[in-house]
Amino acid sequence: MNLDGRVAVVTGAYRGIGRAICLRLAREGARVVVAHLSDGEEAEAVVEKIRQDGGAAFAQRADVTIGSQVEELIDVAGRRFGSVDILVNNAAVTNKAHMSWTEITATDWDYMHAVNLRGCFLTFRAAYTYLKESGHGRVINISSGTFHTGQARMLHYVSSKGGVIGFTRSLAREVGPDQITVNAVTHGAIRTENELEQFPDQGESTRRLLDLQSLKRRGAPEDIAAVVAFLGSDDSSFITGQTINVDGGWAMH
Numbered sequence: 001m002n003l004d005g006r007v008a009v010v011t012g013a014y015r016g017i018g019r020a021i022c023l024r025l026a027r028e029g030a031r032v033v034v035a036h037l038s039d040g041e042e043a044e045a046v047v048e049k050i051r052q053d054g055g056a057a058f059a060q061r062a063d064v065t066i067g068s069q070v071e072e073l074i075d076v077a078g079r080r081f082g083s084v085d086i087l088v089n090n091a092a093v094t095n096k097a098h099m100s101w102t103e104i105t106a107t108d109w110d111y112m113h114a115v116n117l118r119g120c121f122l123t124f125r126a127a128y129t130y131l132k133e134s135g136h137g138r139v140i141n142i143s144s145g146t147f148h149t150g151q152a153r154m155l156h157y158v159s160s161k162g163g164v165i166g167f168t169r170s171l172a173r174e175v176g177p178d179q180i181t182v183n184a185v186t187h188g189a190i191r192t193e194n195e196l197e198q199f200p201d202q203g204e205s206t207r208r209l210l211d212l213q214s215l216k217r218r219g220a221p222e223d224i225a226a227v228v229a230f231l232g233s234d235d236s237s238f239i240t241g242q243t244i245n246v247d248g249g250w251a252m253h
Helices: 016-027 040-052 067-081 106-134 155-178 193-198 202-212 221-231
Strands: 007-010 031-036 057-061 086-089 137-142 180-187 243-246
Touching (some): 016 086, 031 040
Parallel strands (some): 007 031, 007 086, 031 057
């Protein structure tokens, strides 16, 4: 999965799955733009780790719900690194995702969709020219395994992540002639900082999760990053419009 010379923009990249994706793409040779909103110090730590390992990266703050900030993100990436070859739409709202449909307000619904779904559209729209000129443009959208399971008490989240898969399929049809591939990755329960914050009783939650999975180990951010690296490489050049599920054999489709 040689990514030498490629430029990758990863949103929601300062920790968890986003961090692992940045580190893996850099390890494969890509120059990485670590896009973040919440924590500049953690984003800079990702950049420093990549540089210590001999890679090239920089951090850029951007709210994916605001078109002007997304356009600036892509513009800075192009000016500093010369192109955008790989776009990873990983930014997502996960807090306030667990609630009954009766508790979800219209504001909750709109914000969840603005980040999780509209953000994918805005970043792609901003990066399209670079991706087309690349000749091997890759778009990888991070969705969720909850789309496959129809998870209860997450209606706004599951709906937005299902929209990401629809976005992936339709866009792949339109930009295939431009030699841009568009794929999605769904994942199950991955042990991240966010999970530890939401579910501090890891013993009980791990037992419940392993009962659901075919593979009896916890998923790690690196498991997702490996698939993203494959989809960003020339090894996946004849794959588009697809959803790869990485969840240890929980949902099978």
